[in-house]
Amino acid sequence: MMKKFLTISILAGVAFAAGAATAQNDPIAQRKSIMKGVGDATKPVAGMLKGTEPFDNALVQKALATYIDAAKKMPSLFPADSKHGGETTARSNIWDEKPRFDGLFARLGQEAAAAQGAIKDQDSLKPNFGKVLGVCKECHDDYREKKN
Template sequence: MKRIAIAAAILALGIAAVTAQGGDPIAQRKEAMKAVGQQTGLGARMARGQAPFDLAQAQRIFATYAEAAGRYGSLFPDNSQTGGETAALPAIWANKADFEARIAKWGQDARTEGAKVTDLDTFRAAFGAVTRNCGSCHETYRRPQS
């Protein structure tokens, strides 16, 4: 009987883990965007001289962007257009190819520009180039935040 209870508990944990991985795409994209926002805030402070430049941290910023870009494609399925207080505009699904191309460009730019960073000056140039991608996508595909 004890073995059955242990097996049931292990099975329940496994199901919970699979469910969490395949869970709510709106919540997952909000979490990914939160991580991007935190890294962007730190990058902006470094670029403005409000935080010391740290090469390892600069690389983490670009790695976070590239990782998020790689995940975003799967976080906008058709059934996630509404609910969860999403800020995603219907234009994402109406112009899916353009949206996905912008995300892919952002990820590629994060990898390419991030690889060029060696000091504060190269960080500023790379950070500006990559974050411009964020603005262009938000203007078209994200509901303005009040």
């Protein structure tokens, strides 16, 4: 009984470690997970921008911190062998225009950092957060595959 339990535990442990290692070596999965986090963090702020949700600076700052973190991590997650597979919506011109692509993440980080200090209330939210979203759109327009 004990032996069986040990075996299952070890097997489960190995499987878990293997899964984690795969995710770590899978840039497509990693960047998708980062962008999912970015989208989730943006959702409440989009509501504030539309005026359907009350201003909450904690959520705004959380979103901005998420962007800064993503902007740091994303550029290294597009190695040459990650163009295909894993249902990526990354367009192949990323690899032709990598310096500009990386530059957009640098700008995302800068705009997000500038917005951290500049956003204090609903009035300062719109112009400053808008600048950050502008970088999102610019990059999506050029480098993200549309679904249909």
